[in-house]
Amino acid sequence: MTQAKRVGARSISQIAPDILQQINRGELATANLTEWLAVDQVALLEHQLHLLERSDYLPKLLAQIREQKKPSTHSTCRVIGRTLGRLCLQHDDEALLQQLASHPSDMLRCWAAYAQPQTSLQEALRYIYPFARDEHFGVREVAWFALRQQIIDELDEAIPALADWAATDQSEYIRRFASEATRPCGVWCEHITRLKEQPELGLPILTPLRRDSSRYVQNSVGNWLNDASKTQPQFVEALCQTWLQEHDCPETRYITKRALRSLHK
Template identity: 55%
Template structure:
């Protein structure tokens, strides 16, 4: 079965038929190596041909060609925003819906950018619409989707923390993890949130409900959140970790605390 594939360890080892299926959008990537190997220009061309939207190709590729720095992430974002503008211009909501439910994880990543980059939506609308991507079964879509709304979260921090604190109660561990990961003070591949670096206590309404979370995926994110905070406010993190260990001395909390204090303990 395709979804059980482990995926090659290096790009040169990816079988040709798998690469062709990835570039046609017929299967998901199995790991980061495959994710990096997909030719997004070719994938876009195939997608547009399959959906009779080939006239969208040239303007989007022109934007990609103008990028100073071409990485998987910058190309991903540029294609997503480009498709958003073209679909908006042509009242083509049907096409955007097809992107969001596509088999290809990279195409669903483009769809996530059509939410994050849509200036017609307010913060709550963006977060409501991004939640389906936050709960996606694919790691790549989950990572990209929080990045697409991170600038909005940063700009509207109080409202974001209030909305996302509700997400910590969801049964779906991926949604809970989004609440923590999207608000990390330093984050990965993204701009820092200065307010949280200076005053990480603002994030406690998200962290507290997750301090003994059953999911290792969530535990890692909470530990990393506090580790981020420890680089600018070490005393705060030490205090919180001590308090958590006193109040909920579970193996889950101990794991989070160990991860949170790793920079301080170095």
């Protein structure tokens, strides 16, 4: 019998102490954003590195965590992941990366996503792929955050690579990654100036998704174009009109309505 999906608490204060303890020990995955934001990553790190026999990595990790100017759950996740990546490279510790990437705790998999070595874009995409299609929402979000800067820096190479994911991959999570990772403005991340000024550059990614059957993907495409409408409203208006003429179907109507929501208030 399939186990029922656990419903997370609506506020941090409502998280049951035993649930939070299991999360902070890496024994239980978070069920929603509230729980994800409540994770004591230092406690989790100390407990899991002890179990994984890597306690000697702790001093460097704790020092990096303390050096944060404006710590948050996400920034701490990034610092831990990137520091672990450097330590694994320094110690030739591929085994730890594999343990983190397959761990039942979503936060450890988030660390693993950020632990990718500084490599070519194609290698980085291959590394991030399993995290981008992870069953846990938090890991999927961290996956595109982890690659965002490299995508910005290598946009001309990133667009065709992600366009292939958008057009051919069977996973809605991967198709959504292609759109979400290239949103011109995005959420809590650096904007992509070139796509704000020239959103047509993103068409190889967006066009295959214009009538995608997944609401998860539809929301991302609509949000992508809504971002673009802030700087290039005429482009978005014209594109939505063209898409509706080509495919007047429920999926495209939903995407275009979401894309035009700021312009048609």
